[in-house]
Amino acid sequence: MDMANLRVGVIGCSGIGTTHASGIVGLPNVELAAGCDFVQSTLDAFKEKYQDNWDNISLYTNHQEMLAAENLDVVTVATSDHRHADLVVDAANAGVKGIFCEKPMATSVEDADRMMEATERNGTILSIDHTRRWQPLWRHTHDVIVGGGRIGDVQYVIGTLSGGRAMLFRNGTHLVDAICYFADSEPEWVSAELEDGYEDYNEYKGDGGHVPATEPSAHGYIHFANGVRGYYAGGPKTTLSGFRVEIVGTNGYILISDKGATLHQDDAVETIEAPSWDMTGIPAGVRELVGLVAEGGQPVSPGSEGYKVVQIIIGFLTSQQRDNGKVKLPLSGG
Numbered sequence: 001m002d003m004a005n006l007r008v009g010v011i012g013c014s015g016i017g018t019t020h021a022s023g024i025v026g027l028p029n030v031e032l033a034a035g036c037d038f039v040q041s042t043l044d045a046f047k048e049k050y051q052d053n054w055d056n057i058s059l060y061t062n063h064q065e066m067l068a069a070e071n072l073d074v075v076t077v078a079t080s081d082h083r084h085a086d087l088v089v090d091a092a093n094a095g096v097k098g099i100f101c102e103k104p105m106a107t108s109v110e111d112a113d114r115m116m117e118a119t120e121r122n123g124t125i126l127s128i129d130h131t132r133r134w135q136p137l138w139r140h141t142h143d144v145i146v147g148g149g150r151i152g153d154v155q156y157v158i159g160t161l162s163g164g165r166a167m168l169f170r171n172g173t174h175l176v177d178a179i180c181y182f183a184d185s186e187p188e189w190v191s192a193e194l195e196d197g198y199e200d201y202n203e204y205k206g207d208g209g210h211v212p213a214t215e216p217s218a219h220g221y222i223h224f225a226n227g228v229r230g231y232y233a234g235g236p237k238t239t240l241s242g243f244r245v246e247i248v249g250t251n252g253y254i255l256i257s258d259k260g261a262t263l264h265q266d267d268a269v270e271t272i273e274a275p276s277w278d279m280t281g282i283p284a285g286v287r288e289l290v291g292l293v294a295e296g297g298q299p300v301s302p303g304s305e306g307y308k309v310v311q312i313i314i315g316f317l318t319s320q321q322r323d324n325g326k327v328k329l330p331l332s333g334g
Contacts (some may be wrong), residue, residue: 006290009034009070011063011087012078013046016102016282020076021046023279023286025053030290034070036060063087067094074293076100076286080208081169085111088126092118098125098293100286104173104313105306107204110333112310116303127289127299128306130177132258134284137274139300141247141254141261142181145272150263151249156229157182158246162238166217168194168313170209172234175243176222176309177301182247185226187308189328192220192316195235202321212236220316232316 008024010017013035024030032054035046043059050057060066067075067090075091077084077099085106091099092115099119105128106112119126132138146154159175166172180187194201198216206214222230244257252265254272261272279287288299315327 006030006073006293007033007071008074008076008290009036009066009072010046010076010078011036011066011091012102013037014039014042014078017076017078018046018049019282020078020100020286021050023283024290025050027287027290032057033072034058034060034066036063036066064090067091067096072096074098074100074290078102081206082107082204082208085115088115089118092122092124092126095122096124098127098289100127100129100289101303101306102129103131103177103306104169104310105303106310107169107206108333109310109314109331112307113333116307119303125289125292125299126303126306127285127292128301128303128309129282129285130174130181130301130306130309131281131285132174132178133181133301134281134288135258135274136277136280137261137272138178138181138256140274141256141272145254145263146182146247146249150251151247151253151265152251154182154184154228154247154249156231156248158231158248159233160238160244161217161232161234162236162242164236165212166234166236166238167206167209167212167215168218168234168316169204169206169215170212171243172218172232173309173313175232175234175245176312177305178243178245179222179230179232180305180308180312182245183222183224183226183228183230185224185228187222187230187312187315187329188225189223189326190220190312190315190319191324191326192218192232192319193324194218194316194320199320202317218316220312220319222312
């Protein structure tokens with residue numbers, strides 16, 4: 001990968017932000033130029049962590065000052081969920097060539113619309129951190145097993161998210177994206193029922209993803225333009241542990257989780273083996289984006305895919321307010 005003096009800035013420099021920065025460690029001619037965070041002690045720790053790699057990282061508590069001063073090529077955004085939109089829009093308008101933004105892309109359709117408009121108008125590459133798209137098992141299953149026709153035509157995709165953090169925006173965004181990933185089509189309409197006690201939850205009221213009680217889980221249905229049906233099942237009190245997706249086709253089905261994947265055809269069960277990658281997950285996503293800024297192309301998790309997820313999640317909330325009825329997509333952000 002041939003980089004040409006690319007300058008990178010990170011907005012949100014605590015845990016996930018430090019993981020973003022790890023994706024560019026060791027790349028020639030790529031500099032971690034700046035970090036931005038509200039908290040000075042977080043900035044100091046961030047700089048100390050990477051001072052052996054870059055000894056001149058500038059620190060800011062105001063992202064607009066950083067964007068004005070640093071002439072950045074790439075910006076990564078690792079802030080609370082509801083803060084993403086302004087940061088992405090400002091970075092795109094400042095001339096940043098590529099942005100890696102944490103999930104969910106946004107917490108309203110209006111914000112997602114603003115992000116898409118700004119990045120498209122400025123020619124900015126936008127990548128959304130739906131992390132499993134950079135995990136070898138999930139990519140191989142999508143590209144080679146499903147893409148290679150091993151289960152025939154996909155008919156429906158069932159996603160299950162359980163446990164105390166089965167929150168619709170914070171972690172449910174990953175499951176909605178996984179359903180969209182394997183459905184491989186535009187969502188046309190949805191219906192849903194939110195977790196008991198959240199019947200009046202009509203817009204995002206979370207705290208950035210920290211306290212699970214600030215967001216509901218949900219059960220939802222997604223109808224895609226190609227005829228694939230998606231089923232979203234999330235709940236904090238279920239016994240099934242974790243994150244699982246079932247992809248059902250005309251000639252077989254696949255069960256996949258973060259622990260492994262199996263292909264089922266008639267009475268035969270085959271373990272799906274993941275290829276070996278040098279880098280996976282979030283660091284791989286950041287590294288992909290840096291390469292695209294240098295060489296061109298589109299990310300595996302572009303803004304347009306993140307936008308689908310926002311539409312579906314807000315569609316679920318809207319369905320709840322319409323007696324759990326059918327909601328046509330796309331929704332307007334006005």
